[in-house]
Structure formats: C-alpha cells, structure tokens
Amino acid sequence: MADVLSQSEIDALLSSISSGGDTGVSDAGDPGSGSAKAYDFRTANRFNKEQIRTLNVIYDTFARLLSSYLSGTLRAMCTAEVTSVEELKYYEFVNALPSPIVLAITQMPPLAGSVLLEMSPSLSYAIISRLLGGQPEKENLSRNFTEIELVLLERVVRQFLPLFGESWEKVIGVSASLDRIETSPQFAQIVAMNETVAIITINVTLDETEGMFVVCLPHLALEPINQHLTTKYLYQSGFNENSEIQPAHEDIRLRLQSTPLEVTASFNNTLATVYDVLTLQKGDVLTLDHDIRDKVTLRVGHLPKFSAEIGVKENRYALKITDIIRKGDAEDD
Numbered sequence: 070m071a072d073v074l075s076q077s078e079i080d081a082l083l084s085s086i087s088s089g090g091d092t093g094v095s096d097a098g099d100p101g102s103g104s105a106k107a108y109d110f111r112t113a114n115r116f117n118k119e120q121i122r123t124l125n126v127i128y129d130t131f132a133r134l135l136s137s138y139l140s141g142t143l144r145a146m147c148t149a150e151v152t153s154v155e156e157l158k159y160y161e162f163v164n165a166l167p168s169p170i171v172l173a174i175t176q177m178p179p180l181a182g183s184v185l186l187e188m189s190p191s192l193s194y195a196i197i198s199r200l201l202g203g204q205p206e207k208e209n210l211s212r213n214f215t216e217i218e219l220v221l222l223e224r225v226v227r228q229f230l231p232l233f234g235e236s237w238e239k240v241i242g243v244s245a246s247l248d249r250i251e252t253s254p255q256f257a258q259i260v261a262m263n264e265t266v267a268i269i270t271i272n273v274t275l276d277e278t279e280g281m282f283v284v285c286l287p288h289l290a291l292e293p294i295n296q297h298l299t300t301k302y303l304y305q306s307g308f309n310e311n312s313e314i315q316p317a318h319e320d321i322r323l324r325l326q327s328t329p330l331e332v333t334a335s336f337n338n339t340l341a342t343v344y345d346v347l348t349l350q351k352g353d354v355l356t357l358d359h360d361i362r363d364k365v366t367l368r369v370g371h372l373p374k375f376s377a378e379i380g381v382k383e384n385r386y387a388l389k390i391t392d393i394i395r396k397g398d399a400e401d402d
Contacts, residue, residue: 131236160262185285192280
C-alpha cells in the first residue's frame with residue numbers, strides 16, 4: 070500500500086511549490102520533457118495478424134503440393150515446410166538476395182501487379198542436377214546459370230505454377246502464369262523499393278540438399294482481395310451447411326476414379342525383315358499374323374487387361390470386351 074503523507078509533509082510540499090523550489094518529484098512522465106519521439110506512420114504494419122495467418126495456411130498447402138510435385142518429377146525424396154511469413158520493405162528483401170539467383174516474375178490474377186518467386190542457388194542447382202541425372206553441386210554455387218539450365222528451370226517453374234491455384238482455391242480462384250525469369254535482382258523490381266511486401270519462406274530439402282523457396286507478395290497485389298484474407302472466410306468457403314465432409318480415403322478413391330488412362334488395342338505380332346520395312350511405300354499392304362476371328366488384346370497403359378472382339382457401332386470401329394485377363398494369364402503381365 071502507498072505511503073500516506075502527514076499534514077506537516079503536505080504543508081511543506083505546498084510551500085515548496087509556491088516558492089518555486091525543488092519538490093523532489095521526477096518529471097519523466099511529462100510529455101514536454103523531451104522523452105517522446107516522433108512516430109512515423111509509414112512504419113506501421115500493413116498486414117494484420119489475420120492476413121498473416123491466412124497466408125500461412127495457404128502456403129502450408131502449397132508447400133505440401135510442391136513437395137509431392139518435386140518428389141514425383143525428380144524421383145527423389147523431397148520435403149517442403151513454411152518456416153516464416155513476415156512483413157518487410159521491398160528494398161530489405163532485394164538487398165539480401167545473392168547474385169546470380171533464379172527469380173521468376175509471375176502474374177496471378179485477380180492479384181494486382183506481379184508476384185516474385187525466388188529459388189536459392191543450392192535448390193536451383195539441385196533440381197538441374199536431378200533433371201540431368203547427376204549429383205547436386207556442393208561448390209561453386211556463385212557461377213552464372215547457362216542458357217540450357219535456365220530453360221530447364223523455366224520449364225519446372227511453369228509446371229508447378231498450377232499448384233498456386235490449388236493452394237489459393239479456398240480463398241479465391243487464382244490463375245498463375247510465368248512472365249519471365251531473371252537472375253539479377255536489379256532486373257526484377259516489381260514494386261517501389263519502399264513498398265511493403267509479405268515474404269513467405271519455404272525450406273525445401275531435396276535428398277541431402279537444402280534450399281529456400283521464397284514468395285514475395287506486394288501489399289498492393291493483395292489489396293483487391295483483402296476482404297478474403299481472413300481465416301474465417303478461409304474455412305467457411307471450403308464447405309457449406311449442406312455439404313458433407315468426405316473422409317480422406319473416399320476423397321482419394323474419387324480422385325482415382327476420375328484419373329484418365331490410355332487404353333489401346335493390339336493385334337498379334339507380325340514379323341517383317343528390315344529390308345521390307347525400309348522399302349515400304351504408300352499403298353503397300355502388310356499381311357498381319359492375326360485371324361479375323363481372333364480376339365484383340367486391350368491394354369490399360371502398358372498392361373494387358375481385356376480380350377475383345379472387333380466390330381462396328383454407329384459407323385465407327387468398336388471393341389466388345391469378352392474376357393478379363395487376370396494376373397498371370399498374359400505372358401508379358
């Protein structure tokens with residue numbers, strides 16, 4: 070409990086004030102004492118916590134999709150994880166970039182302007198090495214990229230750009246397209262240097278190589294969809310009251326059922342000499358080692374699955390399935 074002043078102490082204090090003497094009271098809390106400093110409103114955060122959380126959820130999904138894509142394309146164990154979502158000035162982001170580096174300038178309507186994607190040199194060279202069948206480089210990561218390497222990286226970027234549409238679909242439909250690839254930060258200025266940007270950093274591990282994949286989202290680009298960047302909107306847009314949540318295994322089954330497969334019909338093999346093949350001309354007839362009454366083999370992918378009879382339906386050649394080829398029925402199964 071605070072001390073209570075006696076009457077004599079109160080009289081002494083009032084006397085000191087009236088005479089202009091030292092009262093012994095500190096004026097540190099006085100606004101005019103010089104302890105306050107000017108506040109720059111330009112330094113205020115332009116991304117609120119709700120928007121940062123929403124971006125984190127969106128790019129968590131993207132990281133999982135990117136991990137699956139790289140694992141399947143490069144035939145290597147790959148993991149990707151969002152490590153941070155932070156707000157910076159664009160010049161702070163650009164000044165921290167090494168050179169050379171892979172910078173993909175993309176368009177993602179309805180986001181306004183451009184979005185910048187950065188792949189660290191270690192990740193870029195690891196991808197190139199896997200595509201060319203070699204081992205990732207561990208030295209000389211500061212060398213310039215060759216034209217062939219840039220073409221390969223551009224193809225990889227174009228192939229995983231649709232993943233952004235999948236990761237953003239619960240918030241808003243996004244269609245990503247590649248504008249160009251740059252290797253120098255000075256040629257990749259997408260906004261003013263003092264503009265605020267959101268930096269999403271994804272750590273990618275490819276076999277034993279670690280690298281960073283960074284998404285630079287300018288605040289100006291997100292202004293048209295600011296009202297959608299809330300976790301409440303994110304989770305409500307995925308389903309409504311009348312929709313049923315599908316179990317994971319049911320969702321996988323439905324996706325597999327809609328996967329397209331190539332089905333081909335093959336006749337019995339026919340032998341011919343190299344000379345006969347080289348001398349074939351337009352109008353020549355090859356005699357097939359396949360009787361008209363013999364059934365043809367239907368292959369799903371490269372595997373024989375059905376036996377079928379040849380026929381015609383609505384003036385088009387058709388096949389009628391007569392038997393199912395079980396495992397072991399075919400010599401090449």
